[in-house]
Amino acid sequence: MDARIVLLGAPGSGKGTQAKRLCEEFDLTLISTGDLLRQAVRDNTPLGAEAKRYMDAGKLVPDELVIGLIKEKVEGLEGGFLLDGFPRNLEQARMLDGITNVDMAVELDVDEEMIVDRIVKRRSCRQCGEVYHLAARPPKTADVCDQCGGELYQRTDDSEETVRERLKVYHERTQPLVDFYKERGILIKVDGRGGIDEVYHRIADAIRGFAK
Numbered sequence: 101m102d103a104r105i106v107l108l109g110a111p112g113s114g115k116g117t118q119a120k121r122l123c124e125e126f127d128l129t130l131i132s133t134g135d136l137l138r139q140a141v142r143d144n145t146p147l148g149a150e151a152k153r154y155m156d157a158g159k160l161v162p163d164e165l166v167i168g169l170i171k172e173k174v175e176g177l178e179g180g181f182l183l184d185g186f187p188r189n190l191e192q193a194r195m196l197d198g199i200t201n202v203d204m205a206v207e208l209d210v211d212e213e214m215i216v217d218r219i220v221k222r223r224s225c226r227q228c229g230e231v232y233h234l235a236a237r238p239p240k241t242a243d244v245c246d247q248c249g250g251e252l253y254q255r256t257d258d259s260e261e262t263v264r265e266r267l268k269v270y271h272e273r274t275q276p277l278v279d280f281y282k283e284r285g286i287l288i289k290v291d292g293r294g295g296i297d298e299v300y301h302r303i304a305d306a307i308r309g310f311a312k
């Protein structure tokens with residue numbers, strides 16, 4: 101599919117898990133700013149060191165740092181893509197408009213109670229970034245990644261306190277984007293409650309329906 105899709109949703113709404121699968125099925129390039137930033141932190145680049153301070157506090161990384169990463173990935177890209185975690189505020193959305201068209205914005209809608217539970221049980225692979233959930237998607241062997249055998253860990257920004265701050269930032273800065281894309285007539289709201297497969301099929305059907 102050639103669509104350019106933005107995936108919106110609070111932290112813990114399942115964006116990362118669903119984004120990966122959607123990209124495989126619809127043959128889209130996945131661009132996750134959270135993953136790009138975590139990679140920069142692991143690689144100990146100057147950008148990574150700067151970004152880490154904000155990430156650990158649950159705050160947004162300054163736009164100029166993130167925008168550079170996105171430009172590099174989006175400009176010159178052939179075919180469709182799915183953005184996970186970008187844009188996160190109106191300034192980023194306007195900047196994105198300056199470099200490409202957005203065809204659809206999918207909002208994953210979940211309640212906050214569910215979010216905190218999901219996030220505190222989330223584990224990620226240190227090596228390949230694969231994401232697990234201790235109840236909904238446990239690894240076959242405890243603390244070991246099914247994909248690459250890497251060690252599973254809890255993200256430093258997945259503590260309950262930081263999650264609360266990230267939710268606040270989401271409501272204040274990112275939620276206005278729902279109206280931004282709704283006014284444009286390209287918002288697709290999807291119920292994000294339920295199992296991973298169930299939610300996946302809901303999103304996939306909504307995307308196919310919209311693309312017709």
Ligand code: AMP
Nearest residue numbers: 133134154155159160161166185186188
């Ligand atoms: P995520 O993996 O999408 O939950 O992102 C983890 C953290 O990375 C966020 O809490 C922010 O600190 C930072 N981050 C990711 N994407 C962005 C963005 N588009 N703008 C600013 N900060 C971001």
